[in-house]
Amino acid sequence: MKLFKSTHNFGYEWSLVSAANWQKYPNENCPHVRHVDVLNRKLDPETGVLITERLLTVEQNVPRIILKLLGTDETQYVREISTIDPRKKTLTMQSVNITTSHLLTIEEETTYYEHPEDKKQTQMSQQATVSAGSLLSRWSNMVEDFSLNRFKHNAAVGREGFCKVLERFVVMAEPQPTKESF
Known part of the structure; x- marks a missing residue:
């Protein structure tokens, strides 16, 4: 089993971050996320x-030989459960892959919460575990390392994409000039 942990501060209030989360996909940084169904x-x-509860449809860019060995294709599915608590100002998302879970399981938990010292910022903590199943025992370490590195890359790209979504949200939230203001 491999473990990934990360934290990040967003320079936006929790209410904006939690609202923007629902518009996170699609975005140009994460073209691999094709569909999100509630x-x-x-x-x-x-x-x-x-x-x-949502179902994410993801197109994985994995070498064909690996897909053939795993007995799957590029289309993968992920189940996500989000819990948003407006009183505690927390948004927690737990996700797990459905496709190929008998061979490899990736479980992720991401929590957004109001920064304890600066209410105009939101902190994010993210952790994931990558576990290869017993069928891959000879190659489990290699498969877990490959999957963990891919997860780390996708997490960084996902944060960049979410920052762009947040920037668009801020622009949309700003008051627009009316005819009377000209």
Whole structure:
């Protein structure tokens, strides 16, 4: 098993970051995420907690020989459960791959929360575990290393793409001049 951990500060308030999260895909930095489908949503009227289950369709750019060995194609599926708590100002997303999970499991948890010292910033903590199944025991270390490096790269690219989404959100949120202001 391999472990990835990362933290990042976004220079935006939590309410903006949590709202922009729903517009994260598609973005030009993450063309591998093809579709995001909402499977289920539940809102607790007492707590205001919103739980959303989504299915992400991803096109993996993996060498064909690896896909043949794994018995799959480029299209992969990931299940994500998001929990947003407006009172605690947290957004937690847990995801796991569905495709090829019998060979390789990648579990990720990302949490966005209000910065404890600066309410105009949002902190993000991200962690993932990569585990090769017993069928890959001879190559498990190599497969886990390859997958972890790919995950690290995709996480960095994903953060860049999310920053662009946040910048667009800020522009959209700014008041637009009216005819009277000319």
